[in-house]
Amino acid sequence: MSHTAKIVSPVDGSVYAEREYASTASVALALQAARQAQQLWRSVPIAERAAVCLKAVDAMLAMQDDIVTELAWQMGRPVRYGAGELRGFADRARQMIAMAESALAPVLPDPIDGFRRYIRREPLGVVFVIAPWNYPYLTAVNAVIPALMAGNAVLLKHATQTLLVGERFQMALDRAGLPAGLFRNLLVDHDQAAAIVRSGQVHQVNFTGSVAGGRTIAQLAAEQFLGVGLELGGKDPAYVCADADLEYAVANLVDGSFFNSGQSCCGIERIYVAAPLYQQFVERFEAMTYDYVLGSPLDQATTLGPMVHARAANFVRDEVKQAIAQGARALIDPKRFAADVVGSAYLAPQVCIAVNHEMSLMREENFGPVVGIMSVTDDDEAVRLMNDSDYGLTASIWTSDLERAERIGDLIETGTVFMNRCDYLDPALAWTGVKDTGHGATLSRIGYEHLTRPKSFHLRHRV
The missing domain is CATH 3.40.309.10 (Aldehyde Dehydrogenase; Chain A, domain 2)
Structure with a gap:
């Protein structure tokens, strides 16, 4: 049986697009490349990261006309509203980029004579983003751009129904000059996604989807002591x-x-x-x-x-x-x-x-x-x-x-x-929830805290 993903359009029930799922070997290579690229990216100054990410936003907006039509065919959003999601995408991305310098700055406690003390925000490593179809650009950008700005590598698994969105992210970031391997859109099925979480080569999973899916992700992540961000819906x-x-x-x-x-x-x-x-x-x-x-x-x-x-x-x-x-x-x-x-x-x-x-x-x-x-x-x-x-x-x-x-x-x-x-x-406020809505937060300075880890420096320079 062919291992392919199909977008069955809600417009007329036709197959709008079909792609091969990633092979086990290509997933392994993507994980390895992400880790290697992140080791270099973490040392890139925040201002330089921002310049690349802003170019990616512009590259995405340049594809707007095609994207609006694709959204209609993929998930049914009327074309009269399609550009609105792209505007929201750009606004969120730019606001998160703008606040990165201050959000990622070291935390300085009250000074003590003879000591230098501070808390540095360190990137986690590789962030695995699992994005939904309903607002496919807005939900993905909540994690993708801040994760990159924080010095992480990103693997994106987009919903099958909106798999072309993942391809657009790849195009935009490639055109912006993001280092090879630092971002990778992966078309994988549920079993492959579970294997990525279990691989020991990712350090955070951000999932937006069902409560059942969130519980599965949380259980898999717990086996590896991974951080998780879960947005699981609402009433x-x-x-x-x-x-x-x-x-x-x-x-x-x-x-x-x-x-x-x-x-x-x-x-x-x-x-x-x-x-x-x-x-x-x-x-x-x-x-x-x-x-x-x-x-x-x-x-x-x-x-x-x-x-x-x-x-x-x-x-x-x-x-x-x-x-x-x-x-x-x-x-x-x-x-x-x-x-x-x-x-x-x-x-x-x-x-x-x-x-x-x-x-x-x-x-x-x-x-x-x-x-x-x-x-x-x-x-x-x-x-x-x-x-x-x-x-x-x-x-x-x-x-x-x-x-x-x-x-x-x-x-x-x-x-x-x-x-x-x-x-x-x-974007200036934390996007979070309680009860079965999930765990963690995206957006705002608090969102950056969930994409980094604190590292404390306690330096005695007078003996």
């Missing part, structure tokens, strides 16, 4: 307080629920609305949901593309059916979206009310264009429900009261607290 809540700007909250939460066909780990999957606003909120939310245009992602008029696979869409359909059987009410008529065909990857957005936490729809990550909305009586009930989850990536609070948002935010079990925004990453 992100929003709380709309009675003093919120209703129109603003609705517009942003509709977008936060359905952008990228709901296929975002920090997308909004459940909304709790203060009772006085509930009816108006639901009515406006329903009306705005009907504004979406479901169709081919290659059409500029499309605002909602297909889900990545028909099976993913069918999973969401089943979640909604199950919730309805338990008493939920679905507000959106799929028949008003002509492209919604049962069994296909094309799925209309859905809004469910009369939901509760006995329903899987409100507890399990569905990763699709569906959201449940509940009425709550006060802040305490909202906090209780927001925390009633196995996940904790982000949570958003919609209010005109800054102190209230901070007070509620202190009580929420989450990695990021938003006020009056959602579904966003700020």
Whole structure:
């Protein structure tokens, strides 16, 4: 049997691209080359590393027109939005490059006469990045560029569904003049990825994906005492307080629920609305949901593309059916979206009310264009429900009261607290989570701490 990977496009079910998986020998050579290249790269001044990485960002942006179309074919993102991910890629990369000098600077304790003491941030060695398909450039850049800036080598395993993204990373870094072997895009299957983790030749694994996948990675890494960074998804809540700007909250939460066909780990999957606003909120939310245009992602008029696979869409359909059987009410008529065909990857957005936490729809990550909305009586009930989850990536609070948002935010079990925004990453802040959302952090100065190790120098120069 041919050992090949195929991208089956959600656009029409055709095979968009096919590649041979890497051989065992080529993986071994990549590991050896990475280690050798990293030994030289770690001594390169940060300013020189930055110059190369910035050239790579420019090289990636120069491929934008091709990349936008490729994204549509690979994972279904409408072409009208494809350039947005590239802009986000560039912004994150440049911000992480800009902060590297200070983030990697030695830590200096209070001076003691006769001693020189400091903590140096040392590169780990080889970082193995396993990236997902849903935001394939944004998720990969979170680790790839900071790892290189920190003096590490990087091996990238991208999701099979977006394997062309890994190739684009290789092109951009090669064109930027990155030393040979320092970065390598590897097309490997799950068994090969496990072998890389077990090889003893990588020193950190950054994985974005499912909880089950994260547990497997953590177990494999523990055998080698490797560092791990795990982002494993979320069931992100929003709380709309009675003093919120209703129109603003609705517009942003509709977008936060359905952008990228709901296929975002920090997308909004459940909304709790203060009772006085509930009816108006639901009515406006329903009306705005009907504004979406479901169709081919290659059409500029499309605002909602297909889900990545028909099976993913069918999973969401089943979640909604199950919730309805338990008493939920679905507000959106799929028949008003002509492209919604049962069994296909094309799925209309859905809004469910009369939901509760006995329903899987409100507890399990569905990763699709569906959201449940509940009425709550006060802040305490909202906090209780927001925390009633196995996940904790982000949570958003919609209010005109800054102190209230901070007070509620202190009580929420989450990695990021938003006020009056959602579904966003700020490179200056740590991207992290709690509970089954994962472990570790990317972005910000803290992200650099997870890509280096401290080495202390305690030097007595007066005896």
